[in-house]
Amino acid sequence: MTHTTQIYMIGVGGQGIGLLSEVLAHAGDLAGLEIRAVDTHGLAQRGGSVESFLRVGTRVFSPLVAPHDADLVIALERTEALRGLVHYARRGGRLVWYETTWQPLAVRLGREPLVETAQILERARALDVTAYPVHVDGLPDPRMQNVAVLATIAGLGWIPGVGVDHFRRALTDLVPPKAAAANLALFDAVSSALPSPVDPAK
Amino acid sequence: MGNTAIVRAMAVTGTRVVTAYPGSPTPEIAEAISRIPAPERPFHFEFSTNEKVATEVAFGASINGHLSCVFFKSVGLNVAADTFVQLSMMELAGGMVIVMGDDPGCNSSQNEQDNRHIARLAYTPIWEPMDPQEVHDMYLEAAAWSQKMRMPVILRLSTHVCHAKMRVRSDAYTPQPLDPTPRFDAAAGPYLPITKLVAPLKRRALEKLEKTREQAEATPFTRVIPGAPGTGLGLITAGLPTASVLEVLSTVEAPPDVLRLGLVHPLPARAIADFLRTHGEVKILEELDDFLEQGIVQIAYREGISCRIRGKEDLEAWIGEYTPPKVRAILHATWPGLVSATPPGGPATPAAGDDGPTPRAPQMCPGCGHRSAFHAVAQALADDDITVADIGCHTLGFMPPYNMGQVLLCMGASPGISAGLSLFQKSRRVVAFIGDSTFFHAGVPGVINALFNRHDFTLIVMENGTTAMTGHQDHAGSGANFNGPVQSMSIRDLLVSMGATVREVDTYAQGRLTQLVREANEAGGFQVVIARHPCMLAHMRRESRKPGHVRRQVRILKDRCDQQHVCVMRFGCPSFFLEPDGGVHVNEDLCIGDGSCLQTCPSKAIAPPAAREDS
Ligand SMILES: Cc1ncc(C[n+]2csc(CCOP(=O)(O)OP(=O)(O)O)c2C)c(N)n1
Numbered sequence: 119m120t121h122t123t124q125i126y127m128i129g130v131g132g133q134g135i136g137l138l139s140e141v142l143a144h145a146g147d148l149a150g151l152e153i154r155a156v157d158t159h160g161l162a163q164r165g166g167s168v169e170s171f172l173r174v175g176t177r178v179f180s181p182l183v184a185p186h187d188a189d190l191v192i193a194l195e196r197t198e199a200l201r202g203l204v205h206y207a208r209r210g211g212r213l214v215w216y217e218t219t220w221q222p223l224a225v226r227l228g229r230e231p232l233v234e235t236a237q238i239l240e241r242a243r244a245l246d247v248t249a250y251p252v253h254v255d256g257l258p259d260p261r262m263q264n265v266a267v268l269a270t271i272a273g274l275g276w277i278p279g280v281g282v283d284h285f286r287r288a289l290t291d292l293v294p295p296k297a298a299a300a301n302l303a304l305f306d307a308v309s310s311a312l313p314s315p316v317d318p319a320k
Numbered sequence: 321m322g323n324t325a326i327v328r329a330m331a332v333t334g335t336r337v338v339t340a341y342p343g344s345p346t347p348e349i350a351e352a353i354s355r356i357p358a359p360e361r362p363f364h365f366e367f368s369t370n371e372k373v374a375t376e377v378a379f380g381a382s383i384n385g386h387l388s389c390v391f392f393k394s395v396g397l398n399v400a401a402d403t404f405v406q407l408s409m410m411e412l413a414g415g416m417v418i419v420m421g422d423d424p425g426c427n428s429s430q431n432e433q434d435n436r437h438i439a440r441l442a443y444t445p446i447w448e449p450m451d452p453q454e455v456h457d458m459y460l461e462a463a464a465w466s467q468k469m470r471m472p473v474i475l476r477l478s479t480h481v482c483h484a485k486m487r488v489r490s491d492a493y494t495p496q497p498l499d500p501t502p503r504f505d506a507a508a509g510p511y512l513p514i515t516k517l518v519a520p521l522k523r524r525a526l527e528k529l530e531k532t533r534e535q536a537e538a539t540p541f542t543r544v545i546p547g548a549p550g551t552g553l554g555l556i557t558a559g560l561p562t563a564s565v566l567e568v569l570s571t572v573e574a575p576p577d578v579l580r581l582g583l584v585h586p587l588p589a590r591a592i593a594d595f596l597r598t599h600g601e602v603k604i605l606e607e608l609d610d611f612l613e614q615g616i617v618q619i620a621y622r623e624g625i626s627c628r629i630r631g632k633e634d635l636e637a638w639i640g641e642y643t644p645p646k647v648r649a650i651l652h653a654t655w656p657g658l659v660s661a662t663p664p665g666g667p668a669t670p671a672a673g674d675d676g677p678t679p680r681a682p683q684m685c686p687g688c689g690h691r692s693a694f695h696a697v698a699q700a701l702a703d704d705d706i707t708v709a710d711i712g713c714h715t716l717g718f719m720p721p722y723n724m725g726q727v728l729l730c731m732g733a734s735p736g737i738s739a740g741l742s743l744f745q746k747s748r749r750v751v752a753f754i755g756d757s758t759f760f761h762a763g764v765p766g767v768i769n770a771l772f773n774r775h776d777f778t779l780i781v782m783e784n785g786t787t788a789m790t791g792h793q794d795h796a797g798s799g800a801n802f803n804g805p806v807q808s809m810s811i812r813d814l815l816v817s818m819g820a821t822v823r824e825v826d827t828y829a830q831g832r833l834t835q836l837v838r839e840a841n842e843a844g845g846f847q848v849v850i851a852r853h854p855c856m857l858a859h860m861r862r863e864s865r866k867p868g869h870v871r872r873q874v875r876i877l878k879d880r881c882d883q884q885h886v887c888v889m890r891f892g893c894p895s896f897f898l899e900p901d902g903g904v905h906v907n908e909d910l911c912i913g914d915g916s917c918l919q920t921c922p923s924k925a926i927a928p929p930a931a932r933e934d935s
Contacts, residue, residue, distance in 0.1 A: 131682060143485055154451070155485040158427060164713065164789075165894055166682030179451075179566040181484045184645045187663070197677050204676030220910065221897045222680045226888050227720065228898055233677060260909040 122175030123277055124183045126206040129194030130220045131168045137292065138192070138264040139170040142277070145288035146174040149280040154181035165220075167198060174277060190276055191247075192267060195220050197233045203241055203249075210246045213238075214270055216263045217253040250274065254308065258300070265289065265301045269308035282309055322452040322481045323348035325488045326391075326419065329459035331362050332493045335389050336414070337381035338365045339374035341761065342790035343393030344428035345482035346421040350793065350802070358803065362495050367793050367802050370731075370761040371396035375403045375418070382416040383511065385503030387463060391419035395730060397435050399762060407472040408443040408528070409521035411508050415467035417459065418444075422478045424560075424607045425641035430711070430730060432639075434608035435476060439585035443525045445532045446474040446585045447541075448559035449481055453488050458541065458582070465535060471528045476584075478560050478607070480641065533586040541582025542591055547575035553655065554599035556592070556616060558584050561607050561642040568648045571663050576603075576655075587615045596620050596627040603630045603654050607642040630654060683716055686895045687860070687914035689827040689853025690714045690782055694722040695891050695920065696830035697751070697780065697851075700837035705749045706741055710734040710763070712755030713789045713855075714782045721892045725753060732762025739766070739775035749841045750777035757787035757795040759811055770846045771819055778840045778847045781811055784855040792858045815848055824850035828916045860912050872913025872929040876904050880925035891920040908932060 125142065129135040139157055146153040157170040171183045188206040191213045193199035199215035207213055217235065224230040235251060242249035254266045271277060272285035286305060293301050326349055330338060340350060353365050364381075368374035371392040378388040392400065397420060407416065423429040439446045445465070447458040455477060462473040513521055536542060547553075547569070553576035557565050562580050569575040579595045581588065596602055596619070606612045613631035620629055632638060637650060651659040684691045694717045701707070709715050709725025710733065718725040727737060734752040742750045754763050759781060767779065787793040794800045799808035815822050821843070823836040833851055840847035863869055873895075881904060888896035888904050895911035896904050913929030920926075 130680065132685075147487060153486060156480050156483045158483075164682035164685060164716065165680075167680040177570070179570070180563040180644050181480060181486075182564070182643050184643070184663075197680070201676045201680075218909070219897075220894070220907070222678065223683065223720070223892075223894075224678050226892070226894070226896060226898050228885070228889065230678060 121278070122173050122178055123190065123279075124188045124208075125172040125174065125190045125192065125277070126183050126188035126202060127170040127172070127192045127194075128198045128202040128206075129168055130198060131165050133168075133194045133220075134261050134264055135168050135170050135194060137261075138194070138268060139172055141268055141285070141288045141292050142172055142271075144292060145280050145284040146172070146277065148284045148287055151279055152176060152178050154178045156181040167201065174280065190214070190271070192271065194218075194263060194267065196235065196238070197222055200233050200238050200241065203238060203245070203247060207242075207245060207247045212248045212250070212276055213242055214250040214252060214267060214274075214276070216267050217251045218260070218263060252308075254304070257304075262301060262304055265304050266308050269305040270312060272305070273309035273312035285309075321348060321352075321483060321485050322449070322455040322477060323483065324352040325452040325456040325490075326459055326475075327352040327356070328488070328490050329456045329463075330389060331495070332490060333460055333463040334362070334387055334496050335417070335463065336363050336386035336498065337378060337388040338363050338391070339368050339377045339388070340365075340391045341368055341371045341374050341396055341399075342787055342793045343396050343421070344790060345423060345477070345479040346391050346393055346419070347791045347793065348482070349391055349419070351791070354802070365802055367795070369796065371400040372403050375400040375407075378416055379403065379407060379410070379412070382412040382414040383410065383504050384414065385499075385501070386414040387416070387467060388414060389417045389419060391421070394420065394422045394429055394433050394435055395431065396420075397438060398433075398730070401438070404438065405442045406513060408525040409513050409518070410511060411470045412466065412472060413470055413503060413505070413508060415463055415470065416472050417462050417466055418472055418474045420474060420476050421482050422476060422608075424478050427479050430728070432608060434611060436584055436611045437609070439474065443522075443529045444472050444474055444585070445529065445536075445583055446476050447582060448476050448584050450560050450562040451481065452484055452486050454541070455481060456488055456490055461539065461541075461582075465532065469528050469531065471525070471532075476559070478641075481560050529586055532583070533588065536581075536583040536586055536588040537590050539582045541580075542588050543580055544595065545578040545580060547577045548573070551576050551658075552600040553577070553658070554579060554595055554602040555605055556581065556595065556602060556612065557605040558582075558612065559607070561605055561647060564642050564644045564647040565605060567644045568651060568659065568663075572659055574658065576658070581612070584612060585615075587612070587619065589619050592616055592619050593623045593625060596623075596625045596629070599627055601628040601630065603651070605642070605647065605650065609638060681719060683719065683892075683894055684713060685857045686893055686910050687856035687912045687916060688713070689784055689851070689856065689916075690717065691722075691891065691893065692827040692830050692853065692916045693780070693782060693833060693851040694724050696827065696833035697837050698722060698724060699834045700841065701751065702749065705751060705841075708734045708738045708741065708750065708752040710752070710754040710758050711789075712758055712782070712787075713784075714753055714755055715789075717753070721890050731758050732764075732766060735763060735766030735770050735777075735779055738777040738779070739770050739773065742776040746776075746844070751837070751841070752777055752779045754779060754781055755788070756781065756783045756785065756797050756811060757793070760796045760809075764814075767815070767820070768818060775846050776844060778837065778849065780837070781848060781850045783811060783850055783852040786855045786858055788855045788857070792855065812850055820846065820848050822848045822850060824852060827851045827853040828914075830916075830919055856912060856914060871932045873908055873911035873932055874906055874913060874915060874917060874929050875927040876906060877925045877927050878903065880923050882923050882925070884922055886920050886922060887917050887926065891917055893917055
C-alpha cells in the first residue's frame with residue numbers, strides 16, 4: 119500500500135492557520151506529491167478553535183483526516199496542542215506546537231485551570247507520540263509563530279518526501295513580498311538549528 | 321480550492337453576470353473574484369441585498385441573453401425560493417447556473433438542510449461534484465447544458481467540497497468580447513406564468529427535465545468504479561461521500577462495485593436499473609436525507625428488479641457529514657465481514673481517559689462593539705426580560721458571560737418573533753437584536769410589521785457597517801459595494817421615515833447605551849435603539865497595513881487592581897488573562913488598544929491605551 123502522510127493542524131481563530139496550511143500544501147505540491155487539504159472556515163474565525171487537514175501522498179481521495187489517525191499534529195497554541203493530541207494524533211505519531219497561550223473562556227472565567235506544558239508531554243508519552251514544543255524569543259509579530267513551526271517541521275523532516283527547499287520555496291511563493299525577508303531569515307535560523315531529520319521509519 | 325476553481329470555470333464558460341449573498345461555505349468564491357483586477361474581470365459581480373434579489377438579478381441577465389450564475393449557502397435557498405421555483409418554467413436564453421453550498425455537519429449554519437429536495441419541487445437538474453477538479457468540470461457541463469436547454473441547472477457543493485484544496489487543471493481560454501445587446505424577447509417566453517398560461521410552461525419544464533435524464537445517463541461523471549470481481553455487492557453514491565467511499569474502499573480487500581452519479585436529479589434510470597440488475601445487494605450511501613434512496617427504490621419497483629436495496633438503516637444515517645470514518649462505520653454495519661470497523665493498521669488510539677480540553681467556542685473579537693453593547697444592555701434589563709437573537713457575530717452574545725439572546729431562528733426573524741412574544745403581556749419586556757446586513761437582508765419586513773401592527777418591543781440594531789460574520793462583505797449601509805464606493809444608506813433615516821422612534825449611540829458610550837435602552841423599555845411600544853460601532857476586526861486589518869502603524873494596548877495598574885475581575889469575567893474581552901495569583905494580565909498579541917474596557921473597571925485599574933514598548 120502507498121503511504122499518505124496525514125496532517126492535522128489546529129489553532130485559535132486569528133492565529134493564521136490558513137497561511138500555514140497553504141504553505142504546507144504548496145510544499146507538498148512542489149515536491150511532486152498529491153495533496154488534498156481542507157480548512158474550517160466561517161464561524162470559527164472568531165477566536166474559536168480552527169482546524170485544517172492535509173493529506174500528502176501518492177493516492178489520496180478525501181481531504182479529511184480521521185480522529186486518532188494523524189501522523190503529524192501541528193498546533194499553534196498550547197491548549198489546542200493538547201486538544202489536537204488527544205483527538206487526532208495516532209499512537210506513535212508526532213506533535214509539534216508553538217508555546218504560546220490564548221486563554222480559553224473557561225480559564226478566564228476561573229472555571230478551569232490553564233493547560234500546562236508538562237500535561238502535554240506526559241500525555242504524548244502515554245500515546246508514544248514524539249512531542250516538540252517550539253518557542254522563539256522576541257518575535258516582532260505573533261504571525262511569525264507559524265513560520266517558526268513550519269521551519270521546525272521542515273528541519274525535522276517530518277513530512278516524508280518534502281524537503282527543506284520545498285518548504286522554503288513554498289514560503290517564498292506565499293508570503294507577501296514585504297514580509298518575505300524577515301520570514302525567510304526566521305525560517306533559515308530555525309530550520310538549520312534543529313537536530314538532524316528523524317528517520318520517518320523511526 | 322473548490323471556491324476558486326469555480327471562478328476559473330465562470331471565466332472559461334463566458335459567464336457574464338454573477339450574483340450572491342454571502343454565507344458559508346461560499347464567500348471565498350467572491351474573494352477569488354476580488355483577486356481578479358476589476359478591468360480584467362470578465363463578468364459583472366455583485367453582492368445583492370439577499371439571495372432572492374441575487375437570483376432575480378441573475379435571472380434578468382439570463383433572459384437578456386447573458387450566461388449568469390448565482391451562489392449562496394444552503395439556507396439562502398429558503399430566501400430565494402419564491403423566485404427560484406419559477407425558473408424552470410422560463411426560457412433562460414443565456415443560461416443560468418445556481419451554485420448552492422450545503423453544509424452537512426453544520427460547520428457554520430443554523431441547520432443542515434438537504435437542498436436536493438428543491439430539484440423535485442422546481443424541476444431542476446442537480447450536479448454534485450466531489451472535489452475541486454469536479455467543481456470546475458461540472459460547472460462547465462452545467463453551464464453548457466443550461467445554455468443549450470435554456471433552463472436552470474444547479475451545482476450543489478458542500479462545505480468540504482467548497483473548501484477542499486487540490487491541484488486543478490483547466491484548459492487555456494481566450495476571453496470573448498462582451499456582446500452587450502439586450503436580447504430580451506418577450507415572444508421567446510411567454511415570461512408571464514399566469515393561471516392558464518402555467519400548464520404549458522410546466523409541461524415544457526418537465527420535458528426539458530426528461531431530456532436532461534439522457535445527459536445524466538451519458539455523462540462520464542456517472543460511472544461504475546469496478547471493485548473485486550464476483551462480490552455481487554454494489555454501492556451507489558454521489559458528491560463528497562464518493563471521496564470518502566473511495567478512501568475507505570482503498571483499504572478493503574474485496575471492495576464492492578461503486579456506481580457514482582454525476583447528476584442526482586433527474587436520475588439516470590437505465591444506468592441505475594442495470595446496476596441493480598447485476599448486483600444481488602446494493603447499498604445507497606448518501607449524506608443527509610434519503611433523496612437518492614426514494615428515487616432508486618422507485619426505479620427498482622417500476623422495473624420489477626428484485627435486488628436487495630439497502631438505504632438508511634438508522635436515524636444517525638440522516639445526520640452529519642459523511643466523512644471517511646462515518647462511511648466506514650456505515651459500511652461496517654452493512655457488511656461487517658467486508659469492511660472492518662477501523663482501518664487496517666489504525667486508527668490505533670482510542671482516546672484513553674479524558675476528552676481533552678473543553679471545546680473553545682468562537683467569541684467576539686477584542687474591541688468588538690457588540691461586546692460593549694451587550695455589557696451595557698445587560699444593565700438595562702430585568703432578570704426575566706426576554707432577549708431575542710438574530711444571525712451574525714452578535715449571535716455570540718448568547719454565550720457566557722453575556723447570556724443575551726435566548727431564541728434564534730434565521731436571518732431577519734428577530735422582529736417578528738419579538739412581536740409574537742410581546743402579545744398579551746407587559747410584565748416581561750422583549751428585546752430583539754439584529755445586525756445591519758441582516759436588517760437590509762430580511763429584517764425590514766419584520767420592522768414594518770412591528771410598526772404597522774403596533775407591536776410592543778425594543779429592537780437593538782447592532783450597526784457595525786459590514787457583514788462581519790461571513791468575512792466583511794459590504795452592504796447597503798457600508799458606503800461601498802463590491803465594485804466601488806457608493807452613497808451609504810442610513811438605517812436610522814429609513815427607520816425614521818417609516819415612523820419609528822429611534823435612539824442611537826456609539827456602543828463604546830456604554831453608560832449612555834444603558835440609559836437609552838432603559839428609556840426605550842420604559843416608553844413601551846415599538847422602540848429602536850441603534851447601537852453603533854465599526855467592526856474592529858475589519859478596522860484593525862486596514863490600520864495594520866498602513867505604514868507607520870503603531871500597535872497600542874491597555875495595561876493593568878497592579879497597584880489599583882483589587883481583583884473584582886469585571887474586565888475578565890463580565891466584560892469578557894479575550895485579551896484579559898487571569899493569572900494564577902488572581903491578578904489580571906493583558907495579552908499583548910490580542911489587545912488592540914481600543915480602550916472600550918476602561919469604563920468597565922470599578923477601581924479604574926486599566927491604564928489608557930498606549931503604544932507598545934516594542935513599537
Ligand atoms: C439566509 C441566510 N443567508 C446567509 C447567511 C449567512 N450569514 C450568517 S451570519 C451573516 C452576517 C450577518 O451580518 P450582520 O447582520 O451585519 O451581523 P454582523 O455579523 O456584522 O454582526 C450571514 C450573512 C445565513 N445564515 N442565512
